[in-house]
Amino acid sequence: MKNKVDVAVIGAGFAGSILSAALAKSGLRVALIDSTHHPRFAIGESSTPLADMILRRLGKNYQLPYLEALSTWSSWQRQFPEIACGRKRGFSYYQHHREQVFSEEMLGQSSLLVTASANDDVADTHWYREEVDQFLFRKSVDLGVQELLGHRLMQIDQEISGTFTLRSICKTGEATLHSDWIVDASGASSVSARLLDATDLTHTVRTQTRTTYGHYRAVGSWSQKLQELGHNVGLNPFDSDDAAQHHLLENGWLWILRFNNGITSVGRTEWIGPETLKQARCGNSSDTIKPQSLPHDFHDYPSLAELMATASLTAPAQGVQSTGRLQRLVAPLLGQRHLMLPTAAMTLDPLHSTGIAHALAGVDRLLDIIILNKGGTEQRQKVQQYETSFFQESKLLDELVSTAYLAMEDFERFTAACMVYFAGAICCEERYQQGKNPTHLWNADDSEFVEFAGQACLALRQPNNDYRSMIREGLAPWNTAGLMDPKVQNRYAYTATK
Numbered sequence: 001m002k003n004k005v006d007v008a009v010i011g012a013g014f015a016g017s018i019l020s021a022a023l024a025k026s027g028l029r030v031a032l033i034d035s036t037h038h039p040r041f042a043i044g045e046s047s048t049p050l051a052d053m054i055l056r057r058l059g060k061n062y063q064l065p066y067l068e069a070l071s072t073w074s075s076w077q078r079q080f081p082e083i084a085c086g087r088k089r090g091f092s093y094y095q096h097h098r099e100q101v102f103s104e105e106m107l108g109q110s111s112l113l114v115t116a117s118a119n120d121d122v123a124d125t126h127w128y129r130e131e132v133d134q135f136l137f138r139k140s141v142d143l144g145v146q147e148l149l150g151h152r153l154m155q156i157d158q159e160i161s162g163t164f165t166l167r168s169i170c171k172t173g174e175a176t177l178h179s180d181w182i183v184d185a186s187g188a189s190s191v192s193a194r195l196l197d198a199t200d201l202t203h204t205v206r207t208q209t210r211t212t213y214g215h216y217r218a219v220g221s222w223s224q225k226l227q228e229l230g231h232n233v234g235l236n237p238f239d240s241d242d243a244a245q246h247h248l249l250e251n252g253w254l255w256i257l258r259f260n261n262g263i264t265s266v267g268r269t270e271w272i273g274p275e276t277l278k279q280a281r282c283g284n285s286s287d288t289i290k291p292q293s294l295p296h297d298f299h300d301y302p303s304l305a306e307l308m309a310t311a312s313l314t315a316p317a318q319g320v321q322s323t324g325r326l327q328r329l330v331a332p333l334l335g336q337r338h339l340m341l342p343t344a345a346m347t348l349d350p351l352h353s354t355g356i357a358h359a360l361a362g363v364d365r366l367l368d369i370i371i372l373n374k375g376g377t378e379q380r381q382k383v384q385q386y387e388t389s390f391f392q393e394s395k396l397l398d399e400l401v402s403t404a405y406l407a408m409e410d411f412e413r414f415t416a417a418c419m420v421y422f423a424g425a426i427c428c429e430e431r432y433q434q435g436k437n438p439t440h441l442w443n444a445d446d447s448e449f450v451e452f453a454g455q456a457c458l459a460l461r462q463p464n465n466d467y468r469s470m471i472r473e474g475l476a477p478w479n480t481a482g483l484m485d486p487k488v489q490n491r492y493a494y495t496a497t498k
């Protein structure tokens with residue numbers, strides 16, 4: 001059969017390219033299809049310890065040393081200084097109030113810093129996706145992956161023999177490809193789910209948010225702003241600019257991620273669900289959704305307005321991007337040999353920067369399924385496990401993220417919601433650190449942790465509940481990082497990683 005490959009990968013984002021490279025390295029014939037061309041603007045940039053650990057694991061297991069090099073700030077700078085990225089030592093959160101300069105009477109009252117990596121050398125990174133994705137794509141092509149860029153996929157059929165036929169349209173007309181496997185790595189486009197009319201499960205997702213974002217030049221330094229405002233930054237475990245900055249606002253938050261090429265990613269995410277914590281307290285709710293705020297419009301938040309005063313939009317070319325509701329969910333299993341990456345099956349929310357790790361974990365798990373290709377019961381079990389892990393992870397994340405939004409206007413409550421997430425993430429990091437390969441991320445396979453997280457979220461969602469001691473005591477079995485310790489004033493320097 002002409003144009004026949006073992007695996008057709010739909011989507012040449014970082015995940016599709018890494019998957020294709022590892023498959024090619026393992027001797028399989030792979031075609032990588034994308035409707036666009038590189039370089040292109042992409043959002044979803046802040047990496048995490050979990051993402052970096054999986055990247056290293058993939059690099060080692062499939063002899064792709066460039067993945068290991070991209071897994072820490074210093075090795076990235078040494079080996080690929082031409083690819084832009086940002087230094088990320090951790091996660092930082094600051095609560096702002098309308099018409100007020102950022103301030104806190106006591107350290108930690110309106111700020112939280114959680115360390116992700118112990119020093120600058122082993123720091124995580126923000127990926128300047130336009131360049132990282134292009135680099136990873138080129139590497140896969142160098143390894144023999146057949147590139148089909150500029151191909152818009154139109155139809156997928158499965159023959160009686162089990163072989164798939166994929167039809168796409170490109171500049172020169174129509175193209176046909178045959179494959180034994182399909183992996184959908186098309187991210188939010190969810191191409192194969194759309195083409196096969198898969199059941200939409202988005203109504204089961206509690207998180208309801210939308211976002212606006214863009215890349216800017218000349219965004220002011222938050223670290224410098226804090227010093228100008230007289231804040232004691234000496235006790236911070238890392239520089240506030242070397243972080244995924246979260247600035248909490250009324251009804252949402254703003255991210256600021258600085259790259260080392262003078263460009264900064266700025267985006268504003270808003271809750272659009274029918275119920276906010278404030279409304280729950282007052283006993284009323286409103287479905288009225290205000291017009292969407294732009295990421296550079298902060299006239300009502302003076303400290304942020306100063307940061308953005310000199311900023312100018314550089315990308316995307318068509319201007320600031322605005323989404324409708326971000327969330328979508330379908331089952332990742334479209335057939336025993338037709339699977340979707342977690343990030344093609346679900347978009348949740350940027351709040352805990354979980355997308356890159358989830359995509360990479362999916363790559364790791366699918367490689368295991370496709371390369372071992374045992375067939376029969378063993379393969380069916382692995383595929384089933386893939387779907388089970390995905391749904392359990394998605395449910396846990398959705399619970400934690402939606403609760404954090406509902407708690408957002410009460411900083412202490414929001415912090416407690418984050419602590420439950422960080423406990424799960426750190427436990428999972430520790431398992432990777434010990435050389436294990438957990439079937440789930442974020443401790444979602446630990447039923448006791450999942451049950452506790454559910455109870456904690458319930459307590460946090462009830463306005464007058466005393467959640468503090470419940471969470472502090474309940475978290476103990478997983479709290480290796482000393483979270484919820486009032487003595488440290490919301491400065492957590494512990495890290496499991498590297």
Ligand SMILES: Cc1cc2nc3c(=O)[nH]c(=O)nc-3n(C[C@H](O)[C@H](O)[C@H](O)COP(=O)(O)OP(=O)(O)OC[C@H]3O[C@@H](n4cnc5c(N)ncnc54)[C@H](O)[C@@H]3O)c2cc1C
Nearest residue numbers: 011013014015034035044045046186187189350353355356
């Ligand atoms: C606003 C926002 C902020 C985020 N921030 C973070 C963050 O800070 N950290 C984090 O870890 N995650 C974040 N995420 C999640 C992250 O963006 C995704 O997890 C990540 O981009 C998924 O990568 P991917 O390679 O799976 O898919 P993508 O990067 O989306 O790549 C998909 C590819 O498929 C191609 N494609 C689309 N349609 C078709 C078609 N019809 N035919 C062929 N090809 C097609 C596209 O052109 C694209 O190249 C964020 C998400 C959003 C929406």
